Amino acid sequence: MFDDTQQYIYSVHMxxxxxxxxxxxxxxxxxxxxxxxxxxxxxxADQDGFDALSMRKLAASLDVTxxxxxxxxxxxxxxxxxxxxxxxxxFELPQIDGPWDEMMRRRAGSMRQALLRHRWAPALLISxxxxxTEILRDINATLGCLITAGFSYAQAxxxxxxIDSHVYGYTMxxxxxxxxxxxxxxxxxxxxxxxxxxxxxxxxxxxxxxIEGKYDGMTRFSFGLELILDGLxxxxxxxxGGGGA
Amino acid sequence: MFDDTQQYIYSVHMxxxxxxxxxxxxxxxxxxxxxxxxxxxxxxADQDGFDALSMRKLAASLDVTxxxxxxxxxxxxxxxxxxxxxxxxxFELPQIDGPWDEMMRRRAGSMRQALLRHRWAPALLISxxxxxTEILRDINATLGCLITAGFSYAQAxxxxxxIDSHVYGYTMxxxxxxxxxxxxxxxxxxxxxxxxxxxxxxxxxxxxxxIEGKYDGMTRFSFGLELILDGLxxxxxxxxGGGGA
DNA sequence: ACCTGAACACCGTTCAAGT
DNA sequence: ACCTGAACACCGTTCAAGT
Numbered sequence: 001m002f003d004d005t006q007q008y009i010y011s012v013h014m015x016x017x018x019x020x021x022x023x024x025x026x027x028x029x030x031x032x033x034x035x036x037x038x039x040x041x042x043x044x045a046d047q048d049g050f051d052a053l054s055m056r057k058l059a060a061s062l063d064v065t066x067x068x069x070x071x072x073x074x075x076x077x078x079x080x081x082x083x084x085x086x087x088x089x090x091f092e093l094p095q096i097d098g099p100w101d102e103m104m105r106r107r108a109g110s111m112r113q114a115l116l117r118h119r120w121a122p123a124l125l126i127s128x129x130x131x132x133t134e135i136l137r138d139i140n141a142t143l144g145c146l147i148t149a150g151f152s153y154a155q156a157x158x159x160x161x162x163i164d165s166h167v168y169g170y171t172m173x174x175x176x177x178x179x180x181x182x183x184x185x186x187x188x189x190x191x192x193x194x195x196x197x198x199x200x201x202x203x204x205x206x207x208x209x210x211i212e213g214k215y216d217g218m219t220r221f222s223f224g225l226e227l228i229l230d231g232l233x234x235x236x237x238x239x240x241g242g243g244g245a
Numbered sequence: 246m247f248d249d250t251q252q253y254i255y256s257v258h259m260x261x262x263x264x265x266x267x268x269x270x271x272x273x274x275x276x277x278x279x280x281x282x283x284x285x286x287x288x289x290a291d292q293d294g295f296d297a298l299s300m301r302k303l304a305a306s307l308d309v310t311x312x313x314x315x316x317x318x319x320x321x322x323x324x325x326x327x328x329x330x331x332x333x334x335x336f337e338l339p340q341i342d343g344p345w346d347e348m349m350r351r352r353a354g355s356m357r358q359a360l361l362r363h364r365w366a367p368a369l370l371i372s373x374x375x376x377x378t379e380i381l382r383d384i385n386a387t388l389g390c391l392i393t394a395g396f397s398y399a400q401a402x403x404x405x406x407x408i409d410s411h412v413y414g415y416t417m418x419x420x421x422x423x424x425x426x427x428x429x430x431x432x433x434x435x436x437x438x439x440x441x442x443x444x445x446x447x448x449x450x451x452x453x454x455x456i457e458g459k460y461d462g463m464t465r466f467s468f469g470l471e472l473i474l475d476g477l478x479x480x481x482x483x484x485x486g487g488g489g490a
Numbered sequence: 491a492c493c494t495g496a497a498c499a500c501c502g503t504t505c506a507a508g509t
Numbered sequence: 510a511c512c513t514g515a516a517c518a519c520c521g522t523t524c525a526a527g528t
Contacts, residue, residue, distance in 0.1 A: 032492085055521060067522080068493045076521065123368050126417040136445055144447035153451050154460040162469030165414030166407070172371040173410060200381050202389035206398050215399040224407030224473065227480075231472030277511085300502060312503080313512045321502065 032064060034072040038082045042118065045083070050120035080124060085132025087121045090114035093141045100149035101229050104159075107142065108167050108225055115171045122172050150236060159232050166224050174221070184210055184217035277309060279317040283327045287363065290328070295365035325369060330377025332366045335359035338386045345394035346474050349404075352387065353412050353470055360416045367417050395481060404477050411469050419466070429455055429462035 040062055045053045055076055059066040073079045092110035094103035115122045139160070146156035179187040188210040197204040209215040285307055290298045300321055304311040318324045337355035339348035360367045384405070391401035424432040433455040442449040454460040
């Protein structure tokens with residue numbers, strides 16, 4: 001549910017205090033820890049996809065039965081929360097007294113990278129209420145940086161919300177997009193006949209633009225982000241509709 | 246996979262051509278159609294949550310065995326695509342020659358409402374590639390409105406992407422948020438002792454602001470949206486970094 | 491303290507059989 | 510053409526039992 005760092009320290013202490021397993025040889029180290037369970041679960045989800053992550057398969061990949069996982073994790077839901085906390089730990093923490101726009105840009109960029117590394121994470125992060133310590137740290141530092149830069153508490157909350165909305169929304173669309181950028185032109189040529197010119201004239205024409213090399217077909221993460229950051233910068237100077245404090 | 250309107254017309258034709266069931270009384274109308282399957286699936290997901298939607302339960306709620314659903318739908322994945330197409334049909338279609346900013350505002354607002362009605366939809370919409378006719382219609386009209394307003398094809402694509410990112414990202418955070426707006430103040434008071442003032446000073450202070458009534462704690466959908474629309478309006482006048490056409 | 495086997499109550503989907 | 514029963518290969522989780 002919460003921090004897994006403490007649990008990690010705890011388990012290291014535990015295994016070092018038990019000298020060696022008395023009967024079994026060197027085959028099974030029997031040092032399954034919560035930390036290892038989470039790490040292996042993330043590796044499995046990263047490699048084989050989220051749907052392939054079952055308690056049974058995870059256990060098998062750790063040379064253990066499914067039920068033994070429940071000694072380290074309350075259940076699958078708890079495991080997912082712990083995994084999400086790890087993902088958020090990969091977000092770049094804003095420096096409280098750093099330049100707010102650059103701090104937000106860097107955090108957003110690192111968020112996108114982390115979410116691209118863990119394709120399964122965004123859908124979960126946004127549809128669950130996981131409040132691990134890393135998640136609290138991230139929110140606190142992000143709010144703190146904006147507030148220190150002169151935004152009100154309300155403005156900081158709205159700003160964070162707008163930035164996160166963009167990062168999650170953009171990255172999920174990006175993850176979902178079926179063709180690689182290098183293949184846009186070829187894909188457009190292939191799909192053109194399937195997009196009826198009468199029913200969808202603008203989509204048809206858009207595909208033509210890509211085929212003719214007039215548009216590379218790539219949306220840009222920074223396009224929407226800079227729109228938001230620009231708007232925030234102007235808002236900061238003239239807080240027209242602010243909500244106090 | 247594609248349109249379900251045609252299938253609907255087809256099934257109506259079918260059932261009217263078969264006069265009456267010969268043996269069974271009036272108990273089972275036996276008029277299961279693809280349309281009914283989709284409608285019932287959406288009702289079930291809306292009411293009981295996405296996780297409660299299984300082929301077996303859906304079938305039972307239609308007084309039929311699970312396997313009979315496969316006569317109307319390729320599988321669960323196909324069913325989900327058809328459901329998503331219905332959700333997108335609830336988005337307000339931009340008028341091609343209408344005022345672009347107002348059209349985008351209205352579409353975005355109606356998207357949010359539709360996603361709030363169908364809580365299960367956003368996570369799927371953004372993590373699947375469903376291309377039903379309603380989805381193509383929406384994309385075409387949105388691009389068309391922006392292009393007719395003077396944006397280039399590239400700009401229109403980026404603009405749509407930025408708006409959709411915000412709508413999906415914002416709405417999913419909104420759906421996920423655990424407490425109702427009326428209870429923010431009470432919730433902040435309740436959770437304050439759990440937010441360490443030393444570890445998370447800004448979160449602590451933010452909670453204080455809400456408790457003291459200095460900030461109502463509500464993020465606003467239109468805050469981020471207007472940031473984006475404002476930025477687009479400026480971009481339209483001076484397309485500094487445009488991608489051609 | 492940790493791990494296991496067996497069991498429970500579920501899944502989506504296939505396939506041969508009915509009408 | 511549509512529906513069904515039985516079966517297959519899975520799930521997450523509980524519980525009593527082992528060491």
